[in-house]
Amino acid sequence: MKKNIFLTPFQKFAKTESFAGILLFIATIIALLWANSPYADSYRQLWQIKVGFNWENFELKKPLILWINDGLMAIFFFLIGLELKRELLVGEINTLKKAAFPMVAALGGIIVPILFYFTLNQNPETAGGWGIPMATDIAFALAILSLLGKRVPLSLKVFLTAFAIIDDLAAVSVIALFYTEKLDIILLITGLIIIFLLAVWYKKRSYSPLPGILAGVIAWFLFLKAGIHPTIAGVLLAFTIPIQRKMNITRFSNEMSKIADKLEEETNRSCGLLTNNELKRLEQIKILMNEVKSPLQSLEQKLHALVAYFILPVFAFANAGVSLNMNADYDFSLIKNIVISLFIGKFTGVFLFSYLGLKLKLTDMPKGMSFRHLFGISALAGVGFTMSIFIATLAFRGNEILIDSSKVGIIIGSFLAGLTGYLILRFFSKPD
Numbered sequence: 487m488k489k490n491i492f493l494t495p496f497q498k499f500a501k502t503e504s505f506a507g508i509l510l511f512i513a514t515i516i517a518l519l520w521a522n523s524p525y526a527d528s529y530r531q532l533w534q535i536k537v538g539f540n541w542e543n544f545e546l547k548k549p550l551i552l553w554i555n556d557g558l559m560a561i562f563f564f565l566i567g568l569e570l571k572r573e574l575l576v577g578e579i580n581t582l583k584k585a586a587f588p589m590v591a592a593l594g595g596i597i598v599p600i601l602f603y604f605t606l607n608q609n610p611e612t613a614g615g616w617g618i619p620m621a622t623d624i625a626f627a628l629a630i631l632s633l634l635g636k637r638v639p640l641s642l643k644v645f646l647t648a649f650a651i652i653d654d655l656a657a658v659s660v661i662a663l664f665y666t667e668k669l670d671i672i673l674l675i676t677g678l679i680i681i682f683l684l685a686v687w688y689k690k691r692s693y694s695p696l697p698g699i700l701a702g703v704i705a706w707f708l709f710l711k712a713g714i715h716p717t718i719a720g721v722l723l724a725f726t727i728p729i730q731r732k733m734n735i736t737r738f739s740n741e742m743s744k745i746a747d748k749l750e751e752e753t754n755r756s757c758g759l760l761t762n763n764e765l766k767r768l769e770q771i772k773i774l775m776n777e778v779k780s781p782l783q784s785l786e787q788k789l790h791a792l793v794a795y796f797i798l799p800v801f802a803f804a805n806a807g808v809s810l811n812m813n814a815d816y817d818f819s820l821i822k823n824i825v826i827s828l829f830i831g832k833f834t835g836v837f838l839f840s841y842l843g844l845k846l847k848l849t850d851m852p853k854g855m856s857f858r859h860l861f862g863i864s865a866l867a868g869v870g871f872t873m874s875i876f877i878a879t880l881a882f883r884g885n886e887i888l889i890d891s892s893k894v895g896i897i898i899g900s901f902l903a904g905l906t907g908y909l910i911l912r913f914f915s916k917p918d
Contacts, residue, residue: 506794507629510871513802514897521807529807554804555879556716558797560706563717565793566654567724568786573651575729587840587849588648594839595649595832595867596620596656602831606823611888614881615820617664618892619827621657621873623900624650625798627866630904634911639854646863649836657873658721665880667713677708677719685726693728693781715880729782745770798872805875806897808890817891824895828868829902837864862911868903870896 520529533554538547548556599619607613627646631638684701702723709719749767840860843849851860878892 505629506625506798507623507627507632509795509799510623510625510802511629513799514806514871517803517805517807518810518897522810526809533804551804554801555876556710557706559801559876560717560720561789562720562793562797562801563658564702564720564724565786565789566651566658567721568727568782568789569651570655570721571725571727571729572782572786573648577648583850585648585652587843587851588645589652590843590849591645591836591840591864591867592649592652592656594835594837595622595653596835598835598838599827599831602827602834603823606826607820609817609819611885612817612820612823612882614665615824615878615888615892617657617660617877617881618824618874618896619831619868619870619899620660621653621870621877622646622650622832622867623869623871623873624654625794626869626871626900626904627907630866630869630908631911633908638859638911641852641854642859642863645852645855646866649867654873657877658718661715661877661880662718665877666715669714670712673708673712674714677705677712678722680705680708681719681722681726684723688726688728695785698723698727727782727785729780731778731780735778741774742771745774801872801876805879806893808893808897810894814890815887816894817888820888820891821895821898824874824892825899825902828870828874828896828899829906830868832868832870832903833865833906836867837861840864858914859911862907862914864907865903865910866907869900869907870903871900874900 517529520526533551534549536547537550537553538545540547600616603616603619604613607615624647627650628643631643631646680701684697687697702719705719705723706716710716745767749764837860840849841857844851874896875893878889878896882888882892
């Protein structure tokens with residue numbers, strides 16, 4: 487019974503991500519249909535509409551596509567930062583023993599696809615796309631796993647989530663180090679100082695969202711103007727959010743009992759509306775609820791639906807619409823390299839490194855998993871979509887032909903990986 491209680495939060499997370507994957511799929515299909523319809527020009531023109539404001543001598547106007555990729559995606563990366571902090575401190579990768587198996591798998595899923603890409607690539611203009619095949623899309627992958635029901639154990643979903651989070655950490659690091667334009671060091675340092683001061687503020691004072699919002703907007707703007715992608719500010723800001731609770735469960739339970747007793751004494755059963763005393767007690771309960779929750783956990787829960795059900799589908803809708811006309815001006819060599827690196831490279835890396843880790847007794851396979859599960863999940867790891875498209879827009883910024891070619895490669899590679907992973911787990915895994 488206890489096991490189910492502890493797994494419920496993860497099961498809710500998996501359910502949210504699974505539905506997010508379905509929304510991503512729908513948004514992608516709509517974008518592809520629109521971009522390949524007689525109204526394709528209106529699709530492209532929509533995302534180039536400039537949105538922003540002027541104020542005296544200051545102007546901040548950007549195409550809609552950049553507000554999505556630089557603005558909304560900063561919130562997505564902020565959520566990734568919250569998840570990373572939680573996992574590192576109290577989650578599935580908070581000890582070396584827990585982290586060993588997904589870490590080794592993620593390492594293989596990062597190194598081998600990059601090696602595949604470098605080996606296959608012969609064009610200096612496309613050399614910068616090496617980061618595209620390195621990340622797994624957790625929403626899409628969990629959505630595919632959800633279709634398999636009891637044929638896959640919960641431990642497989644936990645494993646997939648853990649190594650996808652490690653993948654995300656690597657992708658964030660790669661974006662910060664290798665996909666940054668010319669830096670303005672002064673603006674960057676100013677932004678880092680603001681984030682540091684926010685961390686000190688939260689350390690010395692109780693958590694409040696207002697200072698974080700103000701500091702976040704300023705840091706985002708400074709990172710943008712400094713030349714480093716502003717989504718990195720989102721990750722760093724997440725690490726300032728406190729994980730400690732103000733009140734433990736024992737004290738919370740005692741305080742709640744006292745309020746319940748007072749409510750029982752003060753309740754006026756003849757009145758259909760709440761009395762002033764009852765409203766006061768309910769307000770006290772609300773305060774207690776806020777104090778017993780971790781600020782990080784509470785914020786993560788609030789943002790998860792926004793990101794899963796709105797931001798990621800909007801990102802997919804804005805970025806996945808590419809023409810699939812074979813006569814289009816594509817770099818077919820780049821498409822081929824990405825497909826192979828995502829589909830075969832990711833599968834080879836995850837399975838080979840995981841297998842070697844087990845055979846060398848460096849890691850232990852989670853309970854309930856088998857080599858058949860590992861084989862299927864290694865294929866599924868090649869579903870790169872969201873982060874892969876995001877890295878492609880950074881790697882080839884300004885070159886629409888290479889960006890569109892990358893998107894075609896990502897869509898094909900992710901489709902092949904998802905289908906292969908599903909078929910392996912569907913026909914070679916026994917239901918529990």
